[in-house]
Amino acid sequence: MIDRIFIEELTVFAQIGVYEWEQQIKQRLIFDVEMAWDSRQAGETDNLAFALNYAEVSQFIIDYVESKPFLLIETVANDVAKQLQDRFGISWLRIKLSKPKAVAQARNVGIIIERGQLT
Numbered sequence: 040m041i042d043r044i045f046i047e048e049l050t051v052f053a054q055i056g057v058y059e060w061e062q063q064i065k066q067r068l069i070f071d072v073e074m075a076w077d078s079r080q081a082g083e084t085d086n087l088a089f090a091l092n093y094a095e096v097s098q099f100i101i102d103y104v105e106s107k108p109f110l111l112i113e114t115v116a117n118d119v120a121k122q123l124q125d126r127f128g129i130s131w132l133r134i135k136l137s138k139p140k141a142v143a144q145a146r147n148v149g150i151i152i153e154r155g156q157l158t
């Protein structure tokens with residue numbers, strides 16, 4: 040299956056980081072997400088019920104990441120991937136998670152993960 044729903048540059052303000060000073064502030068994380076989804080039924084019926092609702096997925100990511108503190112971006116990416124797969128029935132996804140202010144000399148740093156199988 041080759042269809043994908045994507046979300047680009049979803050911004051979330053999170054308590055994230057390994058250092059003491061990072062526990063006191065919120066920092067910007069940016070998500071780029073690609074999710075495999077068979078879109079044929081939605082496309083044939085024009086019915087959102089058969090679609091992977093990107094608005095719902097976006098809101099879930101925001102609520103989840105804002106709900107608790109994290110140390111590593113690895114944990115955020117891994118947890119969000121697992122939650123999305125379990126809650127929305129997504130067989131494969133790729134998450135690029137950026138923490139743009141983390142290294143002053145770099146434009147951006149982050150992680151890219153893929154989970155599941157492209158069927």
Ligand SMILES: Nc1nc2c(c(=O)[nH]1)N=C([C@H](O)[C@@H](O)CO)CN2
Nearest residue numbers: 055056057058110111112113141142
């Ligand atoms: N691979 C990682 N390296 C680092 C992380 C991380 O989450 N994953 N985090 C930090 C600090 O929190 C940093 O962002 C503070 O500027 C350092 N390295």
